[in-house]
Amino acid sequence: MKATDAAVMPQALGAGSSDDAALVSRVVNGDTEAFGGLVRKYRRRYERYAYHMLGNREDAEDALQDAFVRAYDGLRGLHQPERFGAWLLSILANRCRTSRWRRSVHDARFVPEVVEAGVTPDAAGAMEWREEIAAALGELPLEQREAFLLHHVEELDYDEMAQVTGAGISALKMRVKRARDFLGRQLAEAR
Amino acid sequence: MRDDDDMDRTLERVTEELRRPVPLDPWLDQRIMSAVRARSEPRGLVAWFRRTHWVALTPLQAAAALLLVAGAGGAIAGLVTPRPAAVESPMTVVAASLSDAGEPVAFLFHAPEASRVALVGSFNGWDDEAMPMEALPGGLWRIEVRVPAGRHAYSFLIDGEHWAHDPQAPRTAEEDFGRASSVLVVPEQRS
Numbered sequence: 001m002k003a004t005d006a007a008v009m010p011q012a013l014g015a016g017s018s019d020d021a022a023l024v025s026r027v028v029n030g031d032t033e034a035f036g037g038l039v040r041k042y043r044r045r046y047e048r049y050a051y052h053m054l055g056n057r058e059d060a061e062d063a064l065q066d067a068f069v070r071a072y073d074g075l076r077g078l079h080q081p082e083r084f085g086a087w088l089l090s091i092l093a094n095r096c097r098t099s100r101w102r103r104s105v106h107d108a109r110f111v112p113e114v115v116e117a118g119v120t121p122d123a124a125g126a127m128e129w130r131e132e133i134a135a136a137l138g139e140l141p142l143e144q145r146e147a148f149l150l151h152h153v154e155e156l157d158y159d160e161m162a163q164v165t166g167a168g169i170s171a172l173k174m175r176v177k178r179a180r181d182f183l184g185r186q187l188a189e190a191r
Numbered sequence: 192m193r194d195d196d197d198m199d200r201t202l203e204r205v206t207e208e209l210r211r212p213v214p215l216d217p218w219l220d221q222r223i224m225s226a227v228r229a230r231s232e233p234r235g236l237v238a239w240f241r242r243t244h245w246v247a248l249t250p251l252q253a254a255a256a257l258l259l260v261a262g263a264g265g266a267i268a269g270l271v272t273p274r275p276a277a278v279e280s281p282m283t284v285v286a287a288s289l290s291d292a293g294e295p296v297a298f299l300f301h302a303p304e305a306s307r308v309a310l311v312g313s314f315n316g317w318d319d320e321a322m323p324m325e326a327l328p329g330g331l332w333r334i335e336v337r338v339p340a341g342r343h344a345y346s347f348l349i350d351g352e353h354w355a356h357d358p359q360a361p362r363t364a365e366e367d368f369g370r371a372s373s374v375l376v377v378p379e380q381r382s
Binding site: 033040043057069137149152181183187 | 201231
């Protein structure tokens, strides 16, 4: 999806934010620092998606930075500035897809990084559970992982997912179903 | 049926885990904004003319430069009507004379639209009130200070909020966090 295809962004990814539109307008008119407001708002919202798509912090941070820079570069072509958040997610999803594809050329397999959590009474069990989830997620084909995360974790509906990914709705439903079946089987056995 | 219920419960727990925040670099926002600011800077010949440039001058040379700027300004003013666009870039000429320890260092700064400029640096504890610069004709600001021998970081603070530095001068390590400073090295006093 091109950076300027924002005219058809889905509603629920943001029913539209007048705050976003105001910030975009300021940036387009030369106030670069106003972009910081968009970064603060959307970086935390989308970092989880980037992290689970790419499997490690470094790649997730690179993808987020790259997505924001691409968004900044393409801001003048954004026809619906109130949909900045949805547009940014489509850029990020594309960036994550590209990054995973490039890495798959070099890596034999996806090796997810498991984030250490704070010490809790059942920290070991929680860590083991996270490792199992990360490993299972890493075994999913890229398109299924993307569809599962967008639908079940980021809570997008299928229309929104179609806009973000450029895939058809029936294909997305099939990807989600296959991902659910795989993860359910793998992780039910693990538990 | 029971298998389906088990799978649903497993997927609920997977989703719950994947929705937890992920701990990325807390400075990522600043990194993104540094990258964005770099994109917003003009490039090529235009960039060279709009960029702040530093020159090292002896106090005598600084005085001669002042006279030259004032003289050229007067000559041009007699020939053409000044256009506002000529001061579009508010910070263009900066000079810091080289000095041995104990001798005053002269800082010369061009900021025609500023209402106040302060020299701040490691040698005055970054106190924005310690070293206010003197306004001179032609939008120039000047101050002479005695700086001890050693390596010092410094910047110019314009109207209490804008920091000015030289993109080509040596920088301090704080550059990535959005506030770069320049470096001045004052040698030991010659015997």
